[in-house]
Each structure stands twice: as structure tokens, then as C-alpha cells.
Amino acid sequence: MSSPLGPTVFIVDDYAPGRRSISRLLRTAGFAVTACASAKEFLAQYDPETSGCLVLDLAMPAVSGLELQNILAERGSLLPIIFLTAHGDVPKSVQAMKRGATDFLTKPVNDEDLLAAVRVAIEKHRALRREQAELSEIRARLATLTPREREVLEYVVAGKLNKQIAAELGTVEQTVKIHRAHVMQKMRAQSVAELVRLTQRCGIGGSV
């Protein structure tokens, strides 16, 4: 049922009437829904490329909600998880939130709360995916730099002047200027400020 066009809400709950009712509610609100009775069933059909979110029941036999959250984290999934439980167990909710759950709702859940949480989660997934795409783009650009250009880049974002960089590298200012122009071009940065922003997102710079 997952739509390649819009986001899909996955529901994993062993309790059939609960699963059905949440599915109905979300479908009526216009979401594409995929409902699964167990973690195993979900993992068998989940495509990481699908955007959306996961509404997950906490207490399930065999693989519990928290265990599924762990499995997804190990696989590097970005799918936001909204935990839904019939009993607000404080230690478990803390554990879930620490591991990055988007929300923790208790049954019976009001439709507005659930829909709001789902919208937030979908938006979050979208943002995360966009960010991840940008990040891989920046990493790809970084990968095109020569080791010397990479060194120059680090001095530039650290705020050093060409003269200083030349002194550090034991070369002349002119050479540094050429490397710097290559860096700006390869990184597609219009200004030093933009370069700093790009490199910071990859965790480079600031402390040389």
C-alpha cells in the first residue's frame, strides 16, 4: 500500500482492533498506511527508501517495540518512530525517547494528537532525508579535493590569512591563493562564510 509518491505511515501493533482503528483514522486523514502485526512482518516489507514514519506499539510478544527501535537504529534507518502504548511506563518511555523516538503517546490517543505527531514525524523524516542528501553532496565535493587543497581548506575555515597559511605550509602566498581558488570552486562556495557552513555540517574545522 506504500505510495512511491507521498509518505507512508507504518503501523506495527499485535493488537488487531487497535491496528485497524489507527489505520482507519490515518487513512481518513489522507495518509497512506501500511499495518503490520509484528516487528518481523514490518521488517520483511520495509523499504528504507520509503518516506514517512512508524507508529509502534511498545508491548508486543516476541520482538518488542524497543527492540525494533534498536534494530532500525543499527541499520541506520532515519524513520521517525512514534511510540503508542496502552500503559505509560516511565522508564520505558525515557529509554525510547533517549534512543530518538519522535513521540510517546498513550492509548486511548486523541486523533488530533496522533495526527499532529504523525505530521511532525513525516516532516522530520523529510528534513532528515534532505539533510542527509545535502551531507552526502558536500562529502562528495570534499572527496574531490587533493590532500594539499584539503589542508588549505582547514586553515581557511579556521580563519587564517593566506600569508599565515603559506608560512604554516612552508610555501609562498601565491601557491596558497591558487589552492584556495580550487577549493572554493570544488566546494561550490561563493564566500568563505558559505565554506565554513558547509564544512561545519561535515564536522570539519574550528580547531586546527
Place this chain on the structure above:
Amino acid sequence: MSWITAVWSMNAAACLTFAGFYFVVWCKQRQNLVYLFFSCSATAAAAISAFELWMLNSTTVEQYELLVRWIHVPTFVLTVSFVAFVRLYLRAGRAWLAWSIYSLRTLVLILNFIFAVSINFTAITNIRQFSWGGQLVSVPVGTRSPWGLLSSVSLLLLLIFSVDATITVWRRGDRRRALLIGGSMIFGAVLAWHVPLVIWGILEVPFFLGFTYTAIVAVMGYELSNDVARAAGLARELEVSEKRLNLAAESANLGMWEWDIVHDEIWITEKGRAMFGFAPSEKLDFDRFRSSVHPEDRALVLQAVENVLQTGAEYRSEYRVLLPDGQVRWIDGRGHVEFNGAGQPARMRGASLDITKRKQAELEAARHRTEMAHLSRVTTAGELSGSLAHELNRPLGAILSNAQAAQRMLANGGVDVAEFREILNDIVSENKHAAEVIRRLRLWLQKGEVQQHSLHINKVVRDVLKLIRTDLISQNVSVDTELARNLPTVTGDPVQLQQVLVNLVVNACDAMADCDTRERRLRIRTGLEKGGDAVIVSVTDRGGGIQVKEVEQIFEPFFTTKAKGMGLGLSVCRTIIGAHRGKLWATNNAERGATFHFTLLKDASAKEVLIT
């Protein structure tokens, strides 16, 4: 006055005295015909003595003829009543001999009055007088009748009868009686032979038939007075023992009673009257007794009494009486029924004990037990509150989401009737589900009286697994059940039995908390105990086992190995199972972990226990 006159008169007087005395005794104890027969034979012996004295002093033939004829009347009475007495008193003597003597003696009497003069003489021609012991005595001289032989035959039969009866008594082991009475009887029967010998002219002595009997009368009089003395002694002992019994009854708070069923009259001691709230002089019948019983217990008492009247079993019934002032008293009534010859219940005798104090203590103990069990359930419910909230919130959540989905559908305008039907169906079934959860919870928390139901233990196990399903899931414990089919039903309180199982299962889960997730397996088994009289349930875990010296220790109150435990669970469980007449015990498994077992008597056995 001649000495003969004096001795014969004294003999007659002695016999009469005995006769009179025992006649009076008989008048007081009409059913005791022994006394009457004895009195008759003694009277007859006195009469014979009188007749003999008359004959010895007789001087005319006419007078002698008359006397010889009429002496047969007391002789008949003596013989018949003597034989009857022997048979009744000694329970000896052959019936055919006795009846032969009766008929022969009757025949002799009849013939005696048919033939001229008497059965002994066709005619008395003369009176012969001779001197005996310094006195002149008269004996008849005449033509002997051949019929006189009949009289002698009856005398012979009497001798045989006496010897036979004496042998019987001797063989029975009553030697004293055989010697005394039998001996005197034989002695008398032998001496009586002087009569025909005198008549035949062989012996020359005065008639002394009266004396032959005196010996017998004296011996029997002695025996009978022994009996009378013994009876008087018994009466005295009876009186003393009755006093003792009354004293014991008084001090034991017993009310003794007797119910004459035929006349429907009830007699009861003063203590008993006070116990039931009857007025001191009030006339009592069964209806009055029934009305004193607490209305709620009347059917029970009636059933117990009917059962006793029909089967003759011992009467035993515990019930309440409602006193006029509204006070309630517990009575333990016991007794037995006596039947008359026709097999109809004639009377019931028994005693009633005031057991109010004991009953109050029992009820108090039962109330404590119930409260303890309730408290423990509430505690468990607190521990399980997560589970319970879960069980309740799941259906509520489904209802809410379904209803809100439907609202949105309506708002969107696109109403799909089929979908709507499904939504409503789900809402209805989830609502029922929630109601069922609440009902179970309410039962669990109820502080009601202990119920006695006939129930299937497998259902109790399944109910418990439903109740704590979520806890098992959240603790990653999987449950294997091995529930035997066709188990007999047991009698018990479903909630309390659930409580025991919940406790055992929760304990088992706690014991496995440190195990690897895959090792957390719990096994619940039901089956029939070896003897087949009880159902056995066992809960097996794979935890660390019971780590105390004495396994029994874990059943003691306030014993706990848990950080948060109060140590009441198992002791309450044992109390509950004990109140169900079952057993609860624990064993460590050979491999790992521990097993808790409990038994419950199957229904039929439980009923037997209640009755005995």
C-alpha cells in the same frame, strides 16, 4: 392344736405370703408375667396344703370324696402355672413337653369331674386312720380307678420336664441357678410321687404335696427377691448416673432432648429451653422447634431431620436459633432416631450444644482470612496495575480511534457504508472487551464473601493467563500450558484460586527476571493426582530455585526474598488452599528452577468431607 395342723397351716400361710407379695409386684409390672405365674403357683400350693390338712383331719367318707375331687383344681393350677413360670423365667424346658403337661393335666381335670368320686377312685369305701408322729391321720381306702394312671403320667412328664430344663440351664453356664432352682424342682417332682404311692397303699404317710412345692417356692422366692433387689439397685444406680449425666450436661452447656415423633411432643431440659428461648412451662412440638430456628437455616435443619428419619443415620446439624430478643445463637445438634417394631420412626433423642462462641471465633477467623486474601489481591492488583491499565486502555483506544475516524469520514462527506459497519462492529466488540476487563478487575478487588462454586481448574488457569498477559509479555516470559483434559470439577472460590495462581505465576516471573530472555519459560500443568481423588496444578519456572535451607520457610508470613515484597503472598496462598482442603508445597527442580504444586479435592470427595 395338733402339730400337723400347725405345720400345714404355716406352710399354706408362707406360700400365700409369697403369692401375695409377687401378685403386688406383678400389678406394678403387668408385662412381667413371671410374677403372675409365680404368684398363681404359690397360691395353688397354699390351697393344696389347706386341702391336705382338711383331708388328714377328715372323718367321713363323703367329706373325703369331695376333697379328693376338688384338690385337683389347685393341683392343675399349680402344675400349669409352674411349667409356664419355668419356661418364662428360666427360658428352658421343651415346648412339646410343656404342652403335653398342659393338655394331660387339663384332660385329668376334666375326667376328674366326669367320673364318679375322682380320677383316682371309683369309690371310697372307708377311711383308714393311723398314728403318724403321735398324731392320728386319715388316708382313703377304696377302689382305684385306672384313669388315675394319667395323673401319674403327667407327674412323670413334669419330672422329665424339670430334669431337661435343669440340664439346659446348667449347660448355659448358669450353674447356681441350675443347682438351686433345677435341684428344688427335681426334688419336688420326685417327692410328689408319694401321692400315688399313698393312694396305692404302698406308703403310709400323710399327704404332703403342699410341702414338696414349698421348697420350690422358697428357692424361687429367694431368686426373685434377688432380682427385685438387683432391680432396685439398678434403679438407684440409674438415678445416680442420671444425676451425673445431668451434671455433665449442665456443665457442658448441653441441652438434652427427646422428641416423641408419634405424638409430636418434645421434652427438653431446662438448659435446653433456655438455649432455644422456650418458656419454662411451654408445651413443645416440632413446629415450635422449627419456628425457633433461624429462617435462613430452617430448610437445612428440616432436610437433616428428614434424612435421619428416612435413613436412620445419626443426626448432626449446625444451625442458628433466633431468640425472642433478636439474639442469634449457634447450636450443634446431635442425636439418633429409634424405630418401632413396624420400622416407623418412633422417637429421636439427642443433645444440643451452644457453639455460639466457637462459631463466632470461626467466623472471625474466616473473616480475617478473607480480609487477608483481599488485601493481598489489592496489593497484587497494585503490582499488576500496569497490566490492568494496558488491558483496559487497549480497547478504549480502539473505540476512540474508530469513533474519531468515523467522525472524520462524516466530515469529509465520503461515507462508505461497509466501512462504517465495520467501525461500529469493532466499537461494539471492543466495548464488550473493556467491560469484561472491568468485570474481572471488580471481581478481583471485590471484598465479597467466599463463594463455593463447582469449577474447572483449566478455566481458572486460562483466566489467570488473560489477567496477567501483559505482564508476561513485558517481562518476556513465555508460557507453556499442559492442561489435562476431562479433569473432574473442584469446589472453590474462583477469585481466590485465581489469586493463588497469579501469585505463583508472578513469583515464577520474578524468579526468572535475571535469566536470559530466551530462558524465561514458565510451565503450568494440570492433572489428576495419583489416587485420583484430587486435581493437581503445578507452576514450574527456570529461575534460580529456592535458595533457603528449609523450603517450608518460604510459606511463613513476612518471609520474602524480594526487595519490595511484603512476604505475604505465599502464606496467603497456603491459607487459601488450606481453606479449600487442599495442599500447597514447593520443590526445587532437578535441572533448574522451582515448582509449586497445589491440590484440590475433586467435587465428590469434597462433598464427602463436608458430610463427615
